Amino acid sequence: MTFARPDHSIDPDTLPRMPAWVTSARAETFEDVAFLSGAALNHLHLVLEHTEVPQALLRDRLALRAAETCVAFSGRPERAGELRDAVHLLRPGDLPGPAGETCLAWRRAVERTVSVKALGRALPTLEPGRIVTWLDAAKGAPVTRAATVLDAVLTEAPRAEVPALILADAVLAQALGWDPLVPLLAAGLKRADLRKHGDDLRLASHRALISSAIEAVRQAADLARRAAHLKAVAPKLRAKGAGDAVEMFLTRDAVVPSSLPLPDRAARRLCDRLVELGAVQELTGRDTFRLYGV
Structure with missing residues (x-):
């Protein structure tokens, strides 16, 4: 998958919008869905390359969304507000609780360049060798690599949704040249998708990435405008x-x-x-x- 290079001089208010044929298409065949996910990821790549987009802020906000989805997968009631409290109001010596741990894992995953060491920091209960084994399962095109890792982790550890999704996003980011990773898969997948395997999981992953990339582009444009306003008032x-x-x-x-x-x-x-x-x-x-x- 080859991505075009953008014009970095573009104004935040004119960041390229996701093409309507991507957002409105109703693809049914595997080939069509894969084509649309590639187009959506390509467009997201163009948007991420713009310096007007506050990259760390966007990743942190997408990490919160991914954490919220994972917490819901586990059957817990906490949503974004409670997750923010669990992380940002934590006092020294306090434990964040299961939902807070999930949020911290995603936030740590997006803070640093993708590596076994960085992923181990986000997922401290996993041994480095295990992370390497799962990452090495990645083969093929970017989305196929992500789905393969997701499949490998959940086959071995069916309840390890958070590590599976973080590692899947990590290999996707490596394949697309994104660093740090961009949380995408969790927010687009359904709980039932995590029980799929092989081609069914690949198809679900392609569909998930279409919706998540569309939302990430929308958030990037919104945050670019907000960041520009904050910078404009800073001298005051x-x-x-x-x-x-x-x-x-x-x-x-x-x-x-x-x-x-x-x-x-x-x-x-x-x-x-x-x-x-x-x-x-x-x-x-x-x-x-x-x-x-x-």
Whole structure:
């Protein structure tokens, strides 16, 4: 699969949109579905190459979506809000719980270049040798490689949905030249798809990547606009350390004021000011223990 190179000078508001023939097509045959998934991934690749897209922020937000899906697969009730709380309000010595662990695994998976060491950091309960064995199962074209790894992991460990999906996204990213990985498969697959094998799983993976790539492109465009606005209002911020705080907002799905490089009161004032300027939003709707994000 060969990807075209984009024009990096493009304005955030004119990032290329996913072609209508990809978003509206109703493919039935395996060949047609595979063609559409390739087109969707190609377009996502073009969008990811634009410097206007806040890459780390997009990956962190997609990681949250993947974690939410995996938590739902396990039958737990936590959704995005609870997952954010579990990760960002964690105090030293506290345990994040099963849902929080899932969210942390995905966030760690998107933080660093894909490697056995980085994947081991995201999945600390797995031995490096086991990760290598599963990654080595990848053969063929990019989506086939991802589906093969997914199949291999779930055949050996049927309840290991999180490692299976992270490793599948990792080999997909390696095949497409993306680094770090972009969480895509989890959000597009159904729980029943994870019980499929062979060609059935490959077909489900192609379908999943069409829908996930479309959503990732939409989010990339939205975050590019929001990031551009945040950068535009940054010069209005007078607080010492405001520049570093802005960089944190540009790389993280959610930020707790106490994590900003400012005194507590100044951090809260900065967050309130950014909300007034329309540059960030308060994510919880609470009066206390608030979280903010672009």
